[in-house]
Amino acid sequence: MNLFLMLLILAVLLIIMVFSLIQLYNIAFRGFAPFISTKFNAILAILKELNLSGQETVYELGAGKAGFLRAIEQKFKNEKLIGIEYAWWPYCLARMQIMLSGSKIKLIRNDIFKVNLKEADIIYCFLSPKMMDLLEKKFRKECRPGTLIISYHFRMKGEEPEKVIKENKNSIYFYRI
Ligand SMILES: C[S@@+](CC[C@H](N)C(=O)[O-])C[C@H]1O[C@@H](n2cnc3c(N)ncnc32)[C@H](O)[C@@H]1O
Incomplete structure:
Protein backbone atom coordinates (compact mmCIF):
# COMPACT_ATOMS: atom_id res chain seq x y z
CA MET A 1 0.00 0.00 0.00
CA GLY A 31 -29.42 15.23 26.16
CA PHE A 32 -29.69 14.89 22.36
CA ALA A 33 -31.50 11.75 21.16
CA PRO A 34 -29.44 8.98 19.52
CA PHE A 35 -30.21 7.69 16.02
CA ILE A 36 -32.93 5.00 16.32
CA SER A 37 -35.69 4.77 13.73
CA THR A 38 -39.40 4.76 14.58
CA LYS A 39 -40.86 1.28 14.06
CA PHE A 40 -42.79 1.03 10.80
CA ASN A 41 -45.92 -0.23 12.61
CA ALA A 42 -45.89 2.90 14.77
CA ILE A 43 -45.77 5.08 11.64
CA LEU A 44 -48.71 3.12 10.19
CA ALA A 45 -50.65 3.60 13.46
CA ILE A 46 -50.04 7.38 13.27
CA LEU A 47 -51.06 7.56 9.61
CA LYS A 48 -54.40 5.95 10.48
CA GLU A 49 -55.09 8.87 12.85
CA LEU A 50 -54.34 11.56 10.27
CA ASN A 51 -56.55 12.95 7.59
CA LEU A 52 -54.48 15.42 5.58
CA SER A 53 -55.40 17.50 2.54
CA GLY A 54 -51.85 17.44 1.19
CA GLN A 55 -51.42 21.22 1.73
CA GLU A 56 -50.00 21.00 5.26
CA THR A 57 -46.40 21.81 6.10
CA VAL A 58 -44.98 18.83 7.95
CA TYR A 59 -41.74 18.75 9.99
CA GLU A 60 -39.81 15.79 11.34
CA LEU A 61 -37.51 17.06 14.08
CA GLY A 62 -34.43 14.86 14.36
CA ALA A 63 -35.38 13.33 11.04
CA GLY A 64 -32.97 10.37 11.03
CA LYS A 65 -33.80 8.63 7.75
CA ALA A 66 -37.00 10.73 7.49
CA GLY A 67 -39.25 7.65 7.64
CA PHE A 68 -42.24 9.64 8.90
CA LEU A 69 -41.99 12.24 6.13
CA ARG A 70 -41.58 9.56 3.46
CA ALA A 71 -44.73 7.81 4.71
CA ILE A 72 -46.68 11.11 4.68
CA GLU A 73 -45.47 11.87 1.17
CA GLN A 74 -46.54 8.45 -0.06
CA LYS A 75 -49.99 8.50 1.52
CA PHE A 76 -51.07 12.16 1.34
CA LYS A 77 -48.76 13.59 -1.38
CA ASN A 78 -47.80 16.63 0.72
CA GLU A 79 -45.16 18.80 -0.92
CA LYS A 80 -43.98 20.85 2.05
CA LEU A 81 -42.06 18.23 4.02
CA ILE A 82 -39.10 19.37 6.08
CA GLY A 83 -36.67 17.18 8.00
CA ILE A 84 -34.14 18.59 10.46
CA GLU A 85 -31.14 16.42 11.33
CA TYR A 86 -27.80 17.46 12.84
CA ALA A 87 -25.86 14.18 12.73
CA TRP A 88 -23.93 13.54 9.52
CA TRP A 89 -24.47 9.79 9.25
CA PRO A 90 -28.31 9.71 9.27
CA TYR A 91 -28.34 12.96 7.29
CA CYS A 92 -26.27 11.42 4.45
CA LEU A 93 -28.36 8.20 4.48
CA ALA A 94 -31.59 10.18 4.28
CA ARG A 95 -30.20 12.45 1.54
CA MET A 96 -29.28 9.46 -0.56
CA GLN A 97 -32.71 7.86 -0.13
CA ILE A 98 -34.45 11.14 -0.97
CA MET A 99 -32.33 11.59 -4.10
CA LEU A 100 -32.83 8.02 -5.33
CA SER A 101 -36.58 8.07 -4.80
CA GLY A 102 -37.15 11.50 -6.37
CA SER A 103 -38.82 12.66 -3.17
CA LYS A 104 -39.69 16.33 -2.53
CA ILE A 105 -38.59 16.17 1.13
CA LYS A 106 -36.34 19.08 2.09
CA LEU A 107 -33.69 17.86 4.50
CA ILE A 108 -31.82 20.50 6.50
CA ARG A 109 -28.66 19.69 8.44
CA ASN A 110 -29.07 21.81 11.53
CA ASP A 111 -29.80 21.78 15.25
CA ILE A 112 -33.57 21.63 15.89
CA PHE A 113 -33.24 24.49 18.36
CA LYS A 114 -31.91 26.81 15.66
CA VAL A 115 -34.84 26.31 13.29
CA ASN A 116 -37.99 28.43 13.52
CA LEU A 117 -41.18 26.36 13.45
CA LYS A 118 -43.71 29.10 12.68
CA GLU A 119 -44.67 27.54 9.30
CA ALA A 120 -45.42 24.09 10.72
CA ASP A 121 -48.89 22.53 10.66
CA ILE A 122 -47.71 19.14 11.88
CA ILE A 123 -44.51 18.25 13.75
CA TYR A 124 -43.30 14.72 14.37
CA CYS A 125 -40.71 13.91 17.06
CA PHE A 126 -39.01 10.77 18.34
CA LEU A 127 -36.41 12.37 20.59
CA SER A 128 -35.71 12.21 24.35
CA PRO A 129 -37.39 13.38 27.59
CA LYS A 130 -34.89 16.24 27.96
CA MET A 131 -35.41 17.44 24.40
CA MET A 132 -39.19 17.34 24.77
CA ASP A 133 -38.88 19.52 27.91
CA LEU A 134 -36.91 22.10 25.94
CA LEU A 135 -39.09 21.84 22.84
CA GLU A 136 -42.26 22.43 24.83
CA LYS A 137 -41.18 26.06 25.41
CA LYS A 138 -40.11 26.45 21.78
CA PHE A 139 -43.43 25.11 20.47
CA ARG A 140 -45.40 27.51 22.67
CA LYS A 141 -43.27 30.44 21.49
CA GLU A 142 -43.09 29.72 17.75
CA CYS A 143 -45.97 27.50 16.62
CA ARG A 144 -49.29 28.80 15.35
CA PRO A 145 -52.38 27.88 17.36
CA GLY A 146 -53.71 24.54 16.10
CA THR A 147 -50.32 23.05 15.21
CA LEU A 148 -50.36 19.30 15.76
CA ILE A 149 -47.37 17.85 17.60
CA ILE A 150 -46.93 14.08 17.51
CA SER A 151 -44.38 12.55 19.85
CA TYR A 152 -43.39 8.89 19.86
CA HIS A 153 -42.54 7.56 23.34
CA PHE A 154 -41.89 10.87 25.09
CA ARG A 155 -44.52 13.17 26.50
CA MET A 156 -44.41 16.91 27.17
CA LYS A 157 -44.80 17.32 30.92
CA GLY A 158 -46.57 20.67 30.83
CA GLU A 159 -49.08 19.90 28.05
CA GLU A 160 -52.19 17.71 28.14
CA PRO A 161 -52.29 15.41 25.09
CA GLU A 162 -55.38 15.63 22.88
CA LYS A 163 -55.03 11.90 22.26
CA VAL A 164 -52.72 9.02 23.21
CA ILE A 165 -52.59 5.83 21.18
CA LYS A 166 -50.66 2.64 21.90
CA GLU A 167 -48.66 0.68 19.38
CA ASN A 168 -47.14 -2.52 20.75
CA LYS A 169 -47.03 -1.07 24.31
CA ASN A 170 -45.39 2.16 23.10
CA SER A 171 -47.34 5.37 23.57
CA ILE A 172 -47.76 7.94 20.83
CA TYR A 173 -48.85 11.38 22.07
CA PHE A 174 -50.87 13.87 20.00
CA TYR A 175 -50.84 17.50 21.19
CA ARG A 176 -52.64 20.53 19.81
CA ILE A 177 -50.65 23.67 20.62
C1 LIG B 1 -34.57 8.57 17.89
S1 LIG B 1 -33.93 9.22 16.35
C2 LIG B 1 -35.43 9.39 15.41
C3 LIG B 1 -35.19 9.41 13.93
C4 LIG B 1 -36.45 9.55 13.08
N1 LIG B 1 -37.18 10.74 13.41
C5 LIG B 1 -37.37 8.38 13.25
O1 LIG B 1 -38.34 8.53 13.99
O2 LIG B 1 -37.11 7.32 12.67
C6 LIG B 1 -33.54 10.91 16.81
C7 LIG B 1 -32.78 11.67 15.74
O3 LIG B 1 -32.69 13.02 16.16
C8 LIG B 1 -31.42 13.53 15.81
N2 LIG B 1 -31.16 14.67 16.71
C9 LIG B 1 -30.95 14.61 18.06
N3 LIG B 1 -30.77 15.84 18.55
C10 LIG B 1 -30.90 16.71 17.50
C11 LIG B 1 -30.81 18.13 17.39
N4 LIG B 1 -30.60 18.91 18.43
N5 LIG B 1 -30.96 18.68 16.16
C12 LIG B 1 -31.20 17.89 15.06
N6 LIG B 1 -31.29 16.54 15.13
C13 LIG B 1 -31.15 15.95 16.32
C14 LIG B 1 -30.48 12.33 16.02
O4 LIG B 1 -29.28 12.47 15.30
C15 LIG B 1 -31.36 11.18 15.52
O5 LIG B 1 -31.16 10.94 14.15
Missing part, protein backbone atom coordinates in the same frame (compact mmCIF):
# COMPACT_ATOMS: atom_id res chain seq x y z
CA ASN A 2 1.50 3.33 -0.90
CA LEU A 3 1.93 6.17 1.54
CA PHE A 4 -0.75 8.38 -0.03
CA LEU A 5 -3.43 5.68 0.33
CA MET A 6 -2.44 5.06 3.96
CA LEU A 7 -2.66 8.77 4.77
CA LEU A 8 -6.06 8.99 3.05
CA ILE A 9 -7.45 6.07 5.07
CA LEU A 10 -6.05 7.59 8.27
CA ALA A 11 -7.65 10.96 7.48
CA VAL A 12 -11.05 9.34 6.81
CA LEU A 13 -10.82 7.34 10.06
CA LEU A 14 -9.88 10.49 11.96
CA ILE A 15 -12.85 12.42 10.52
CA ILE A 16 -15.25 9.57 11.42
CA MET A 17 -13.78 9.48 14.95
CA VAL A 18 -14.17 13.24 15.44
CA PHE A 19 -17.82 13.18 14.25
CA SER A 20 -18.58 10.17 16.47
CA LEU A 21 -17.03 11.91 19.49
CA ILE A 22 -19.06 15.08 18.85
CA GLN A 23 -22.21 12.98 18.61
CA LEU A 24 -21.39 11.07 21.80
CA TYR A 25 -20.78 14.37 23.59
CA ASN A 26 -24.15 15.73 22.39
CA ILE A 27 -25.98 12.59 23.54
CA ALA A 28 -24.19 12.34 26.91
CA PHE A 29 -24.02 16.00 27.93
CA ARG A 30 -26.65 17.87 25.92
